[in-house]
Amino acid sequence: MESSPHPRLAIVLSHPIQYYSPWFRWMRAHTDLSFRVFYLSDFGIRPALDAKFGCEFAWDVDLTSGYDFEFVANVAKRPDTLRFDGLKNPELFARLRAWSPDAILLFGYKYNTHVRLIAWARLHGIPLIFRGDSHLIGREKRSVFASWGLRALYRQFAAVTYVGYANRDYFQAFGVPAGKLFFAPHAVDRALFDPKRAEHRIRASALRKELGLPGSARVILFSGKLISSKQPRSLLDAFIAAEIPDSVLLIAGDGPEKSDLVARASGLVGSRIHFLPFANQSEMPARYLLAELFVLPSRGFYETWGLSVNEAMLMGVPCLVSDHVGCQRDLVTDGQTGWVVPAGDDVALATKLRDALAELKGHGERIRGAATERAARYSYEQATAGLRAAVVEAVP
Incomplete structure (x- = not known):
C-alpha cells in the first residue's frame, strides 16, 4: 500500500515515560517522520506518588526536549494513571483536528479518553495504529465475552506494532492478522546505558x-x-x-x-x-x-x-x-x-x-x-x- 511522502502521525500517550521520550527524541533527530506527541497528563514531570513504589518522585531524565509535543488538559475528578476515569481529556479532539494527522498511534486502551478517541477517529476516518505489550503467559483463560471484546477492539486498528514474540502471539490469539503486525521492539536509551561512561x-x-x-x-x-x-x-x-x-x-x-x-x-x-x-x-x-x-x-x-x-x-x-x-x-x-x-x-x-x-x-x-x-x-x-x-x- 502506498502512502503520502510524509504522513503526519499523532502519538497519544498517557504521560511522559522515561522509556519513550528518548525514542521520540531519537526519531526527531534521525528520521524525517512527521509526528507530534499528545500527552494526557503530566505525571512523571511533576513529583507524584507512585502507589506501587510507595514513594513520591519525578523522573530525573529529560522527558520533553528534542521533539514536538503538547499536554492536553485532564479534567478527571481524581486524576491518575491507574483508573479508567483517571484520564478525561475532552480538549484532545479539537487539538487533533487542528493538527490534522493522517494517522494516530495509540498506546493502550485503558482510559476513558482512549475509548472516546477510538470512536472519534473511526467517525472522522483517521486510521488508528495500536501499540501494546500484553502477553498470555501465566494468564488464566479469558471468558468468551472478554475474548470477543478484544477481537472487536483490535479490528478498529489499521495496523498494530508488537514488541516481541510473546506480544505477537497475544495479538494473533485475538485475531490480528500477520499482515497487520509490525515488529517495533521495546528499547532503552543506549547513550545512557553505556558501561564505558x-x-x-x-x-x-x-x-x-x-x-x-x-x-x-x-x-x-x-x-x-x-x-x-x-x-x-x-x-x-x-x-x-x-x-x-x-x-x-x-x-x-x-x-x-x-x-x-x-x-x-x-x-x-x-x-x-x-x-x-x-x-x-x-x-x-x-x-x-x-x-x-x-x-x-x-x-x-x-x-x-x-x-x-x-x-x-x-x-x-x-x-x-x-x-x-x-x-x-x-x-x-x-x-x-x-x-x-x-x-x-x-x-x-x-x-x-x-x-x-x-x-x-x-x-x-x-x-x-x-x-x-x-x-x-x-x-x-x-x-x-x-x-x-x-x-x-x-x-x-
Whole structure:
C-alpha cells in the first residue's frame, strides 16, 4: 500500500515515560517522520506518588526536549494513571483536528479518553495504529465475552506494532492478522546505558565503598517495585538456600513488601544482603555495574516485558529471568545470553543462581558479550523501522 511522502502521525500517550521520550527524541533527530506527541497528563514531570513504589518522585531524565509535543488538559475528578476515569481529556479532539494527522498511534486502551478517541477517529476516518505489550503467559483463560471484546477492539486498528514474540502471539490469539503486525521492539536509551561512561564507573565505585562490598563480592542484583508479582521474596529465599560463596544479594527498590523482606533478611545471612531505595533513571547504570548477575523472577502476566533486562544486558550484565517475563524469548536464551527458570519454583531458582555464577566464573566474557549483542538488536532504529512500516500500512 502506498502512502503520502510524509504522513503526519499523532502519538497519544498517557504521560511522559522515561522509556519513550528518548525514542521520540531519537526519531526527531534521525528520521524525517512527521509526528507530534499528545500527552494526557503530566505525571512523571511533576513529583507524584507512585502507589506501587510507595514513594513520591519525578523522573530525573529529560522527558520533553528534542521533539514536538503538547499536554492536553485532564479534567478527571481524581486524576491518575491507574483508573479508567483517571484520564478525561475532552480538549484532545479539537487539538487533533487542528493538527490534522493522517494517522494516530495509540498506546493502550485503558482510559476513558482512549475509548472516546477510538470512536472519534473511526467517525472522522483517521486510521488508528495500536501499540501494546500484553502477553498470555501465566494468564488464566479469558471468558468468551472478554475474548470477543478484544477481537472487536483490535479490528478498529489499521495496523498494530508488537514488541516481541510473546506480544505477537497475544495479538494473533485475538485475531490480528500477520499482515497487520509490525515488529517495533521495546528499547532503552543506549547513550545512557553505556558501561564505558566514566561517570557510571565513578558512581559504581563509590556505591561499592558505601555498601562495604569487598572486591571479591559477586553481586546478584534485583531492581524494581517490591511487589508480589515480581517475586522478590522468592529470590531472597532462593539466595539463602543457594549458599554461594562470596555472593551478595542487592535488592534495590521500594514497595509494600520491603518491610517483610528486611525482616526476613535481618536474622539470616545479614551482611550478605543489602537493600537500596528506589533509584531514579540516572542512578541505575552505576547499580548495574556493581552486578555480576541481574535477576527478575516475576510470576503471572503482569511483567509484560521487563525493560530492566534490556538495561542490564546493555550494561554487560547477564540476566536470570522467569519464563513468565515477557522479554524472555527475545532476550534471554538459557545458557547463552542468560538463564531461564520456571516461574514460582524457588528450588529451581536456587539451583539456577548457583549454575549461573559457576558459568560466569568460567565463561563470563562470552556470556556477557552475547547478552550485550542481543540487547543491542532491540534498538530505536528497529522500533522506528517497525513504526514506519505500520504507518505505511495504515495511511492509504
